[in-house]
Amino acid sequence: MPRFWVLLSAGPYDGRYAWQNHPTGQPIREAKGLYVYDPKALGNIIVKDQMIYEEPSWFISWNLMTMGAGLLSTLGDHHRKQRKMLNPVFSIAHMRHMTPLFYETTHRLRRAVTTQVAGGSSEVDILNWMSRTALELVGQGGLGYSFDLLEKDIPNPFGDALKRYLPLNFALQLWRMFSPYFTKCGPPGLRRFVAKFLPYSKMQQLREIVDTLDYQSRKVYNQKKVALEKGDAAVVQQIGEGKDIISILMQANMDASDEDRLPEDELIAQMSTLVFAATDTTSNALARTFHLLAEHPDVQEKIRAELLAVGGNDDIPYDQLVDLPYLDAVCRETLRLHPPVSFLSRETRADVVMPLSQPIHCVDGSIMNEIPVPKDTTVIIGIRGCNRNKAIWGEDALEWKPERWLSPLPKSVPDARVPGVYSNLMTFLGGGRACIGFKFSQLEMKVVLAVLLRSFRVTLSDKEIVWNLAGVNYPTVGREASRPSMPLKLEPINLA
Template sequence: MALDIVIMASCLLVFATTALLWSFIGHHDDKYILLDNVPGPRSHSFWTGNLGQFLSRHGLDFHREISQDYGPIVKVHGPFGRRLLYVYDPDALYAMLVKDEANFEEGAVYFCSSLISKSGNRLIFGPVTNILSSSGEQHRRQRKLLGPAFSMNRIRELYPIFCNTINRARRTLVSEVASGQHELDMFHWMNRITLEIVGQAALGYSFDPLEVNEADDEYGKAFKHLIPLMQEFFILRPLLPYITALGPAWFRRKLVEMIPIPTVQRLKDVTDVLERKSIEIYQSKLHALAQGDDAMLQQIGEGKDIISVLIRENLRADASDRISEDEVYAQMSMVMVAGADTSAVTVTHLLQLLSEHKGIQQDLRQELLTAMEETEFSYDDLSKLPLLDAVIKETLRLHPPITLLTREVLADTVLPLSTPIHGIDGRTMSSIPVPEGTEIIVGILGFNTDKTRWGEDAHEWKPERWLSPLPREVIDAQNPCVYATIMSFLGGKRSCSGLKFAELSMKVTLSMLLSTFIFEPTGKPITWNIALANYPTTGPESDHAELPLKMGLVGPL
């Protein structure tokens, strides 16, 4: 029996590989020649095209160069010579993400990440997809139920949880600095803090007491290992859509268990922990709901956390609008990964920038301390601090945690361009015909730093640009953005549901840290690397994610 499974698995893997190659060969069809008039770089490799440059940990320079050298729509290459488009033109993105969004599905072949692709989600978060990767009626039901959980009133109720969590971390950091520990790894601390914030506010679960020694929590460790493991999984991503279609779930599980690759086995172990703990938390919340309000108040988050709200809304919904338990588990993992990584990366990057711009750091601290003297500093007060708002928007604009996403064209279409381009044949093109099956890379970084709209200083960190009216080119452009005319929270119907949650997390964290600590650079070179969520290292060759900063106390609390 075991030998039969091995033989069957080998045959199916050969089938998957053959299907993959056939799909790539199919993209040399005459209809794809339409894309050849769009300027772009040469293929870097027959095997990976330009994807290795896009997804290399050192690929940020390539992202910047391709937009500067070729403009808002670029032909690039995938594996085996397949043609792709890299797009950040506002009109084209509006058509893709808003006007004709049903014709542009998540990319199915290349970017099977835990945040973007349907196939990656299917392997990592179970056979049922979450709100970021579902489509059609399933996506509508999931978004309808998650909407109330992320409403402004619900986020407002979570404000005390955010404050209490960050206060615990602040007390620990004060003791560390006061005892003479003046250099701390802020990427490590921001990951701990944001994971605990999202754990309590989203799941009603505590991962970490935020003391000096990190808690040995199995669930927390699984989340921290997930993104690095997915990054290591890159070489197998092109096969994922085909592997996920191979036989029933039990067979795919057997297939995964037999693959003699350490990364695959570690990823399997991590996803097993995520699934098991998600089920435990879900069942405990169902039990508490059945016991009534008093039981909910005894839980972490007092029943106000995102998943508790989702479960209540799901139980109240009409049968046609309900989602399955498996779908709820998928939302739990999605909320944790998306929420924790985005906030941790952005706040870490912002602390680095403030350490390098001492004047802005001091001005922001003064804004915060003045506000804290005059009021108890409520949820509403955070929205009235213009410089705090500006530094967050500018950091998200220039350094989005995720640099791209993908879409696949379901039917032949034409993409309009707000800025005409010159084709390779010299003709001016105000629109681009795009055939069915074309993979499109949505250039989040390219859109956010487009010099034709933001000006020649588009690649500079200048929070003051948000303290006065933005350029007309930015304001007047038709775009799919849901936040501050930038794409950092994506756009259209598939934009980030947790936008306000992430924004509140960042604002509360910064307000409490900057009112207590002074941050300075250590002098060590910091390199930011591309991954499923970008991360810093001390120098370009280091494999250890960290961002050390010198810290001092502002004064007594």
Template sequence: MPITTASPFGLHTALWSTAIRVMSVGLLITGIVALFRISSHRIRQISLWKLPGPPSVSLISGNYSQMYHVGAAQFHKHIMDTYGRVIRITGPFWDTQLLISDPMACARILLKDQDIFEEAHWFIESNQHALGIGLLSTLGDQHRKQRKLLNPVFSTKQIRSLAPLFHRITHQLCDALQSQVAGGPTEVDMVVWLHRFALELIAQGGMGYTFNSLEPDAEENEFGKSVKEYTPTLSNLGVLRILFPLVSAWPKWLRRCCARLVPMPMVHNIIRLTDVMQACTQQILDEKKALLEMGDSVFAQQLSEGKDIISVLMKTNITASVEERLPDEEIRGQMATLILAATDTTSAALSRIMQLLSQRPDVQEKLRKELNLAGMRSGQSDLDYDVLVSLPYLDAICRETLRLFPPLHFVHRVTRADVSIPLSEPIKASGDPLSSLFIPSGTAVAVNIVGMNRDQSIWGADAAEWKPERWLAPLPESVVEARIPGVYANTLTFLGGERACIGFKFSQLEMKAALAQLIRAFRLSPSGTEIVWRFGLVASPSVKESTVVRAQLPMVVEMA
């Protein structure tokens, strides 16, 4: 007699029961193996226990409940002020981890020993599942192969060719804001518009695609909604992220099946968002391939005239040798990687600059004068690439904001072998001071970006102050002597080494093009609402004590 009772997935009861038993056995085996590995690993970490660090507050999550919640910025400031450049952190299930901002140690982590200090496998696996096989989800030779093909696409020459596109999209932003404030000074939630701007710019400049993000009456499509929701949703998982390493070795179908069993809407939402992004990037790739097959003249009729990053990559890929060529799956992986990596970080950086300028009318006015003078001297309403990159005060504001308020506070690595790394200065531990650090294989290490960028012994007693003027004079000798292993402005904001942000020049032009038009067109002032910055995967502004979860940055905007 057939069984008709169905499970939540539409399976018959017998099949559903079998699936539950298989998953239970899998969880039990995984648990036993994990317990054995955890026990042996903890024993090998005994040498790290003597390092300074905060006490654990949880047997399960360690310090993670303090490190990964929206108000964690104060905790990070406290431990940096208290424990210095090398901090012992207790991770999930009593795991000893390190938070490091020592310049010499970070140089070894990011440069010399970068093959030992790699991204965690759970990070790679989760990014492959969500974004595809792109720069954020590959290691070793595969990552180097992708980066080699992408490096020319992000060259100065290529970024320069995108300047007219940047200006066109910035004009759309200005038009949208002008319609908001036409009646006089008006309170505007700037983070909404800056996020739309960053999204549209990376869509057109990165993929030759438009979300119509800046059109007043345009309906937001599913792809745009998914990109906007993904990072905040992932950030809101908070301490639940401690489960990622435990399930990263499971087959993709099993992880997905178990995720659907989790009684949390945001987990189900992440699955939906990744499905939408993968389907949309595949559709865009298919359309581009069809255009490319029709010839260069047809391919150049795209929205970006074929100058967008993915179009240039596809053309470069055709002429590459067979050994260096990327399969379609890896090109598609770059799409989601680019759009997610660029949208939230750039909108966060621009939001921070706009907030600071609204609070400092003297700085805002000085920048406006520099921009207006540059426009008069060049005779350009849209300042071209060479003019934008030559403006000292505009550059100083960008550098100082990205130094003091990097969108990413730190990045994680895991040691693939036992390693000993030198320190710039000895650290105090129980016993004798240490001038080098032995780190056992399998230890999680976080490079503390904001810690190094605000280090008073490097930047001076005013390191925690926002002072654009510091970049208008030679930097202190201590900055030069520190040899910070970053690719941008003696900071770690865009990291260094083979995993440094490949698009930092793109981001720089994007911010400068936006500021060049916005500050000339509008005057900004605080709304009177207290703003706090939430600590997540990417920093984001919000109204203090607001019940609204999304990012918010209200300020008063008027025509300049």
């Protein structure tokens, strides 16, 4: 059995993570693992042999303990059953119906920012506003629940718990790695009792967050359940008039056969899972887009001209909005070059042979067209590496060029057969565990950009913005800051 290589490092993009841009993927550190961005190999990992390449056991068990048996906590037939029930609520038809709700929320954001920059060009923490907006949009569109009026800071237990959950996850990384062993230590009730007395403050914080998420999810669920039992009139009176994802899922579940029906606990678990998965990824993608537009004012002006030509100051209908070529090109190029999640992990459940689209030259001088991968190997899915692969995207693969999407892509792009669900990219993954909400995310990005770019001109502040690689990539002011932040200058535009 040959030795394997894993490409691992730490730090900001422009420094120690340069390996993700390396055209040949030379190894950085020897270990029993693989960093993979070869498209043929990725196809085997996430499609053909997806039952062999599964999420790490610690990832599944930790999510199960903290969020319940939602999409991020299930495998195999159990996961497919959940996706079968959820798929219809993420359809294009449903996104079209949700567009007015997205606009209503984003106009509240616009009014709040207008107040903040009333005196002229002012510095605004774009990341903060994008995070609040993403949380409110998934709250309204996903749960039929308002987290944040976007007018002033009003504490919200559900929203506050979610904002604290991701940073705490990273602080407890060692505990996460050992979570498969925790799940074997008696029933959940016993584990919760023991956790209550652990003399570790971060674990107590996590316990409080999990309790809050569970309580608030059940509260929202029970309110919706009562409304559904009362009939259409009660449903219409709820936020979103019962058109939110969870309300529709609950109704579909009531109408499903016994074989397809999901238990209540799994429906409740989908609520925390949905909000968790949709908030930081989309908000940070939007923040990155605004940062790039501030760096490229010519691109910003082209988008603004396109938006004004189509809609003036009016809301642009769904079908027109998603077909705007330059706006779409900017979104695609941002998600190609800067995917919010740069890599994901898998573990092999059996010995398997991984085929390659291009042979690799090993350090001992031999050439390999396929790689035998033993059971229990860690495999890193190189989302960012594949999206920036010069063999696929050409010599300008590391450049942000929205115009590349306005003409036919190089033949090497379709020929590569990248197994991603979206636009020859790995950004939203592919196969049976592709991001189920990628259309939701795309709509959110386009609505927010369409509203704000017609109201404000975005420019750089005098602060250095550094993007940091993490579970979800995030910006900070400078390289030493720990708190995510991205200040940019916004100037109101008078279109009268």
